[in-house]
Amino acid sequence: MLIEHLSRQLRERDAQALRRRRRVLDSPCGPHALILDGAARRPLLAFCSNDYLGLAADERLQAALAQGARRWGVGSGASHLVCGHSRAHEDLEQVLADWLAACLPGATALAFGSGYMANVALLAALGDAQATLFTDKLNHASLIDGAQLARAEVRRYPHGRLDRLAAELEACATPIKLVVTDGVFSMDGDLAALPEILALAERHDAWVVLDDAHGLGVLGAQGRGSLAHFGLASERVILMGTLGKAVGVAGAFVCAHPVVIDGLVQAARPYIYTTAAPPSLAHATTCSIALVRGAEGDARRARLCARIEQLRTGLAAIVAERPRLGWRLPESRTPTSRWSSATTRPRCGCRSGWRRAACGSRRSARPPCRRAARACASR
Numbered sequence: 573m574l575i576e577h578l579s580r581q582l583r584e585r586d587a588q589a590l591r592r593r594r595r596v597l598d599s600p601c602g603p604h605a606l607i608l609d610g611a612a613r614r615p616l617l618a619f620c621s622n623d624y625l626g627l628a629a630d631e632r633l634q635a636a637l638a639q640g641a642r643r644w645g646v647g648s649g650a651s652h653l654v655c656g657h658s659r660a661h662e663d664l665e666q667v668l669a670d671w672l673a674a675c676l677p678g679a680t681a682l683a684f685g686s687g688y689m690a691n692v693a694l695l696a697a698l699g700d701a702q703a704t705l706f707t708d709k710l711n712h713a714s715l716i717d718g719a720q721l722a723r724a725e726v727r728r729y730p731h732g733r734l735d736r737l738a739a740e741l742e743a744c745a746t747p748i749k750l751v752v753t754d755g756v757f758s759m760d761g762d763l764a765a766l767p768e769i770l771a772l773a774e775r776h777d778a779w780v781v782l783d784d785a786h787g788l789g790v791l792g793a794q795g796r797g798s799l800a801h802f803g804l805a806s807e808r809v810i811l812m813g814t815l816g817k818a819v820g821v822a823g824a825f826v827c828a829h830p831v832v833i834d835g836l837v838q839a840a841r842p843y844i845y846t847t848a849a850p851p852s853l854a855h856a857t858t859c860s861i862a863l864v865r866g867a868e869g870d871a872r873r874a875r876l877c878a879r880i881e882q883l884r885t886g887l888a889a890i891v892a893e894r895p896r897l898g899w900r901l902p903e904s905r906t907p908t909s910r911w912s913s914a915t916t917r918p919r920c921g922c923r924s925g926w927r928r929a930a931c932g933s934r935r936s937a938r939p940p941c942r943r944a945a946r947a948c949a950s951r
């Protein structure tokens with residue numbers, strides 16, 4: 573029965589061209605990818621990774637990972653609260669808090685195995701029965717899932733509609749209010765209106781849970797992210813940042829008021845009941861952050877901005893050449909853009925952001941319909 577049930581669901585997905593498939597990459601993360609196609613290796617251009625600064629395959633970080641493995645071994649052996657929390661994790665948390673201190677004064681950091689885990693942990697732990705969560709409808713899936721696990725009341729407001737958020741805050745009677753938003757929205761690449769959101773939070777004594785997965789490393793001075801982009805600093809922000817996107821390694825962290833962080837250590841089940849990430853990863857991540865926040869990061873961010881403009885110019889030319897296809901030029905000026913078509917149905921190859929490496933062929937010019945296209949500094 574189970575197999576029949578699942579097979580029916582798979583057939584339905586096939587019929588709607590919505591079946592998810594994995595592609596096997598036979599090359600390191602980078603713009604020029606080799607994809608296994610049976611026995612052959614197909615060269616493709618990747619417009620779908622989050623390696624915005626081109627650090628994921630950096631040789632210095634490979635060396636740092638190897639050095640970390642020699643110093644700390646391979647596995648952490650236990651959860652952070654048992655005996656898996658090494659000096660490499662501790663150093664990483666201090667470096668993160670120091671990097672972000674200009675935007676999050678007095679905050680401390682807590683490292684997680686992934687952004688998904690961090691968001692679920694955060695909302696489930698902070699969103700208790702005393703709280704209300706106000707979440708933008710286009711927030712990332714991990715925030716939606718975290719809100720579902722929370723015992724708090726959840727109010728979802730239409731994307732970017734701060735008038736609706738303000739009305740919900742006004743009407744809210746719970747003592748704890750958490751406004752939950754992506755900094756850079758992960759499919760469209762638009763920015764949350766953080767100055768206005770923070771002003772509302774101040775007015776209503778609310779806190780802001782900010783998922784800056786796509787802003788960190790990319791935006792603002794030293795790549796400090798969306799808050800720095802707007803020149804904001806606040807003790808009211810509980811920031812979740814990922815380390816597998818612009819930082820090029822893996823994992824995530826929450827950076828917030830020390831009492832919030834200690835509260836998570838006590839109550840966040842996805843933090844407590846899981847084996848700590850390998851310390852060698854923490855060590856490599858610390859090395860990567862030194863690059864991201866320094867002069868090299870500035871140069872990579874400048875190159876990324878140039879690539880974003882190049883992508884926009886190229887897309888604009890295609891949109892102008894083929895108006896009948898109904899493609900719309902993305903608004904976004906971040907590395908993530910939605911390039912959507914009013915007329916074209918999503919197609920598998922096209923949806924996932926891969927292009928044939930043979931530029932200039934008719935096929936290579938096809939855009940991803942409905943999905944995000946991403947620019948990368950090394951493209």
Ligand SMILES: Cc1ncc(COP(=O)(O)O)c(C=O)c1O
Pocket residue numbers: 686687688689691712714754758783785786814815816823824
């Ligand atoms: C906005 C946002 N938040 C969280 C995550 C999850 O991060 P991770 O990949 O580290 O689990 C993602 C991943 O794509 C994301 O786009």
